[in-house]
Amino acid sequence: MILTLLAQMRFFAVVFLLVLTRSSTIKARKCPKECSCDDSKLTVVCAGKNLTEIPLGVDEITVKLDLKNNNFQMLPRGSFLHTPYLTHLSLQRCSISKVKEGAFRGLGRVVSLNLAYNKIDILYQESFDGLSSLKELHLDHNHIEEIQPGAFMQLGLLNVLALTHNRLVYIPNMAFQGLQNMKWLRLSYNSLNNLAPEAFAGLFALSRLSLDHNELQFFPTQTMTRLPEVKRLELSYNRMTYLGEGSVSMRKLTHLHLDHMSLQDLSDQAFSQARLLSHVDLGHNQLRYLEPLTGPTKLAILNLTGNPIYCDCHMRPLKRWATVGGAKLLGACAGPAHLSDEPLRTVTSSHLRCRSGADALKDEEEEEGEEQESDGDITATATPKQTVKCPLSCECDTEAHHATCESRGFNKVPQGFPTRTQLLDLRGNHFHFIPTSSFPGTGRVVSLHLELCKIHEIEGGAFQGMRNLLYLYLSDNDLTSLEPEAFAGVPKLTYLHLEGNRLTQVPGAALSLLPNLFVLHLERNAISKLEPAGLPSSAAPTLMDLYLSNNAISGIAKGALSFAPIGTLHLDSNNLTEVPADALADAPRLEELNLSGNSVRWIGPRAFRHASQSLRRLYMDRMGIEKMSKEALLGLGPGLTVLTVRGNQLRELPDLSALTGLETIDLRDNPLLCDCALLPLRRWIDNAKLEVAATCGHPLELRGQQVADTNIFATCPENATISTEMGAVGSRPVKIKSARVKARPGKPKLDKVSRTQHRRKAAKQKAKNKKMNEAKMGN
Template identity: 55%
Template sequence: MRLLEMLSWPLMAVLLLSALRNVRARKCPRVCSCDSKKLTVACTGKNLTQVPPTINEITVKLDLKRNNLGDLVRGAFSHTPYLTHLDLRSCRINTVREGAFRALARLVQLDLTNNNIDIIHQESFDGLSSLKNLFLDRNRIEEIRPGAFSQMGSLTLLSLTHNQLVYIPNMAFQGLLNLQLLRLSYNSLNNLETEAFAGLLSLTRLSLDHNELQFFPTATMTRLVALTHLDWSFNPMTYLGEMTVSMPKLTHLSFAHMALQDLSVAALSLSPHLSHLDLSHNQLHYLQALTGTSQLQSLNLTANPLWCTCVLLELRVWARAGGVTLHGTCAGPPHLSDEPLEGVLEQDLRCRRQDGVMRMEEEEEEVQGTTTTPAVKKNDKCPENCLCEPEAQHVSCEERGLTKVPRGFHNNTLLLDMRGNHFHYLPSNSFRDVPRVVSLHLDGCKIHEVVDGAFRGLKKLVYLYLSNNELSSLGSSAFAGTQQLMYLHLDGNRLVRFPSMATLAHIPRLQELHLERNRITTLEPTGLLSPIPTLRGLYLTNNSISTAVPKALDPAPNLEILHLGANELTQVPSDALGHAPQLIELRLSGNPIRWIAAKAFQEVGKSLTHLYLDGQGLKKMDRDALAGLGPALLSLYLEDNQLENLPDLSPLTRLRHLTLDNNPLMCDCSLLPLHRWIEQTALNVSAVCGYPVELRGQTVMEVDVFRNCSSKTDHTTTNSTNLLEAPRSTKSKPLVLSAGKPKRKHRPTKAKPLVKPAKAASKKSGKSESSLNHHRMKNTKRFL
């Protein structure tokens, strides 16, 4: 029997091993190919509608490309927690639901290229804490919700090329502290908010080529302190002004294939480490020596209509002295045509006259007896005093002193720039020659009237800039015929009323409406946004708005950004906010709001991400002022106010940015909750004591006063003095109570919380109730 047992053990081991292999074999889905040694699974092109549930849990690489997954539901990969590489290319994915990838804490590469994703939601990529590379190219992404990448601190590469992005909001890439490469090429970007790239402290390479960016946003790009390579090519930018590019570590910059006609000599002076500059395929006729670029090694001017005369001499001498290699050839005069810039001798760069490039070109042509003309005149359909570039489909008639819109444009023009002229008014059918225009610039043209039907025929118009004119009103048919208009800039005019519903009815697809720096006083009537239900951004900063009727924004189903800063509001327009359920950013900075009542933001608490309450002279906040705001809120701006205390911040569990500069905080036990909150969250908050006097100027985290606050004291404080409208029971109380009228207004409410603590104190000390009432009356008289 013992011998039999000894002989059976090897047999049992073989059978057990065989069984384990069969189990593993059964783990491989029938339509997939599995490699148990490399721990890889491939299920490509099988028309799968869900992730196969029988994939071995120890799989590290999963290839599911070319399937039909549709929506990625929550926990879609919960059975494969060891994945490091996941390929989901061409899977017809429409939506990534919250928690879809939450189990994949080891994933380092995720490829979602060529799907149908249109919105990156706030929690789409939760759980991917180890992810290094994320590919989202060739989707339909038109929106990035702030906080979408906040849980991806390990990400180093993010690719979003060939999507439909038009706008990058503030804090869009928050949390990507280690991101090094960001690709945003081949989108339709035309607007980058000032804080769009905030927090990308490690980003070294950024691609923004093939977009619709018409200006270089200096303030936005300055935030990229570590950037070394920037590709801005294939954007319709015509001019680069003085000190425009301010990027201290930038070494490689591409402005190729744009519409540049002029470049300030100091445009790059604040980028001292620039070594390679690409200006090829633009409309530069000449270029002066660039200042502040002592480390420049290569300057590419290929395919520019450069006129090699005396105006280029300074550039040639500068390049030789600095060791800068010039790439490109001369477009004229004829005897130097096609001559490489490096091969032209300095003595050949001469002029007959110094009175302007265009005049000089004409004289050279007459001497040579040729009909050669500069590139700007190649198009025979170009009005006088305008510069036309048929290949770029761009026309500029900027600052030419024009008093009426010229005729004779090529009908394939897409971008028409007419800034800085003197049109005064726009008659009906002013732009019938350019039916395909997408972007029209009429900034600073002294326009005081737009006749009904002025833009009729511009059926493809998307961007209309009427900023800095003299418009005081708009007719009901001012924008008739522009049904595709999505971005309207009316800032810097003299409008006294919000555009009427009849006016807005002609632009039903509007997404952004800029009305900053006008003279609007009220937001009325009810439903003023009803004709433009797609509106996402409403900008009303620097008006004179003092009231907003409760249903002014009813309905505003897609409104995400509302700027009401620097107006005359004395209270938060809570009733109006209740009709904007998707509101993400609210700016109330600079309004004379001294008091914020309870539940002022409750209606938008679930969506609000950024709240600006700075510079208001704000003195008090009800203890429930922030009620309803919770995990969605990422930024809260309270600097430059008169706050001595704050409501409880503990519900704001995802708050990442809090500003409290220039607030006279009262550093006593009533501020202990704030002290503990800052300590627990480890946020870098600049909170400085204003009272008592002996602690003034010290930071809240440095003072020792909170060590003496017992848990019992803290409980009492929370239930009495932390009702921020109540009078303060400290020696500094008279200073606080005499600060202004708003405190008097809420006196009846303030007195109530003091009753119970006072009674408790009287019992301990043996004082009678009548003595206590006498003492109360005396204090009340002193306060009055």
């Protein structure tokens, strides 16, 4: 009996201990007080708690973390290092405006990241570094205006990228490089009006592309040919008015959405290079007729709903083609009256008849009499219009206010456009000469395209009367100069494109008639020098952005930039041999300076002193820079956010410690000498709050290693003075109180002989630096 009681007592004691152990284990599981945690699902929810920092008490085994509806504003580097097992992360509606490089480092298991409904404006290089398993990325409903090349390089497994409802206007070349497994790219609801030819290069697996609800005026044929696997393309709600021959050259495309645009006509050869098309949606455009479509052999549905289709004899070929090919025509007739609202699929060829010439002429005269313009009001007609006021061979859309005569072989500017026209496209013609008053009746035109027109002379007053013109494109012509009165009569002009001409100087006299000019493009001209004489003080008093890339500029005289409050200055790919330091004194508001691609071997002391208070972004890539003075960046401080010196010949760098506001720095492809003279840079990298890419070029055994990873600095001797002359890092000699960094675990300590050898090496380097300094002082 006693033995039985003892056994029972032991049993209950064991059970009690197990329960106690289990209870203590559960209590030990981490869960921030602001959050709710589900241990069985390994889920943590901290939504709507007005948190300003990522909570630190989240258990490291958490796989799903919900942080939506908080107020983080910025995601710093290493924000999630304490939760390495996350697979799903929600950060929508958190007022995030910046994502620092390395913010997601350590999240190699995350497959879904939601950053929607935030305030992110720029996607920086390596913003998503560490997300190597990511499959879905939601960036919709942000303020994104720019995608920097390399932003997605780490996301090789990404399948879906949502960038809808942002502020993108332009997609540059290689913007999505690295996304080789992307299946669906969503760019709807932006303001895209231009796509670079290589914008989608590298998207080898992309099968669906959404570009609806943007501002595209032309089908981006050249860009789309880089998408060999796309099957579904959505371009609805853009501003296209015409599709020319071979516009759609996509060999695997099956579904094409071109509805709710301004299409007034399209070539029967528009889809000739898209033979697999099965569904084409052309609904709610301005199409009155359509020729049989050459190319698609498997077309099942052609949607023409909402178009003013006029069902007469001109529609017979399309109807016959659809019947033979088995394509279903969706939509209804808008006229003539006896066929109004009759479904296209039920109309027979016998119904599609043309009236006699006299009757047709009578109808046209009646409709012209009904089209009255009284300061902008157009009286609606009971039947679709058969004629529109428009020059011969051109297309005019009175509803979208667009007119185009692109590449029609004109040698004189056509006239007679609808008075409400706002966008006038004349590119690709052969005008050669634009005489005075060439654009009568175009007082409402906002954007005028004259690219690739072989123009070599513009007479004074050529644009007279275009009082609402904001955008003028004169790119890729043969202009060598501009008359002083060339831009008379366009006082509102804001954006002027003159790139790709043969101008030898900035046309300052002509610019003096443009009091509202904001952006001036002069890339790819023959300008060799900037002189104050050619730029009167009255020239473009509001100019902020001046682009002079790819000219032959070898010098900028002092006072040459004093004519405008320039904020952005691009001088890349010119013939400069030194930083135009004195000229920058005339640009006190300069925020962005691009000097890349010039041949500048040496950056002297305080080279950017005159712009030090305003400069935010400085680009000096591929310039062949061999040395920078230790004071080269002196004066630049927390205001500088971008610094790039990639692809130069630098062995050492100046002091970077004052640049505490940097968000992007690129030191790659420089043959840095990794010895004790570079120790201050190594320490700066260790303390920096952003990712710094810098590799060793010397000595040979360290070539290719990251400066941040090499152990060479652990051997720097105690109390060594690191000379900074001739470009060494640091603005003054650095006394290292304890330069011998503790050896990492597993690394053997140096013996006495090795320490002696390193001291001798340091002494030789010191003597060498001293000799170089004396030589410099002697010069």
